[in-house]
Amino acid sequence: MTRPQSRARRQSAFMEEAKRMYDQMEDWYDTHPQASFGEIEAEARKRRRELMGKVLAELVNGRDAGTQVELPKCKQCGQKMKFEGYRDWSIHGLEGDSTLERAYYICPNCKGETIFPPRRKAKPAGRSLE
Numbered sequence: 001m002t003r004p005q006s007r008a009r010r011q012s013a014f015m016e017e018a019k020r021m022y023d024q025m026e027d028w029y030d031t032h033p034q035a036s037f038g039e040i041e042a043e044a045r046k047r048r049r050e051l052m053g054k055v056l057a058e059l060v061n062g063r064d065a066g067t068q069v070e071l072p073k074c075k076q077c078g079q080k081m082k083f084e085g086y087r088d089w090s091i092h093g094l095e096g097d098s099t100l101e102r103a104y105y106i107c108p109n110c111k112g113e114t115i116f117p118p119r120r121k122a123k124p125a126g127r128s129l130e
């Protein structure tokens with residue numbers, strides 16, 4: 001799982017994933033030396049989905065997991081909510097499957113009253129994920 005981290009760290013995580021994918025392709029080609037270009041492509045496509053899923057999770061989780069500097073207030077009673085941890089959120093995207101994570105808060109007063117704060121509004125020229 002990824003927690004918010006610097007752009008340089010996110011980029012380095014991406015480079016690691018890309019290297020891993022390339023190495024896997026090299027290993028696969030070693031064991032399939034007669035593979036046609038189409039077969040190599042089919043193998044790459046599978047791995048690309050895995051890579052993209054991880055990269056998108058890195059990109060999104062590494063920026064913002066919904067953690068609030070100030071504790072959010074309960075909609076029911078107005079009391080400050082308690083940070084409980086992170087919950088996974090699986091997304092089956094067009095480019096790959098990603099596991100995003102969201103900060104999770106619970107009201108100590110009203111049991112069961114929980115919130116997942118929405119993502120920050122996108123920066124100019126960006127767009128919201130939700």
Ligand SMILES: [Zn+2]
Nearest residue numbers: 074077107110
């Ligand atoms: Zn409450």
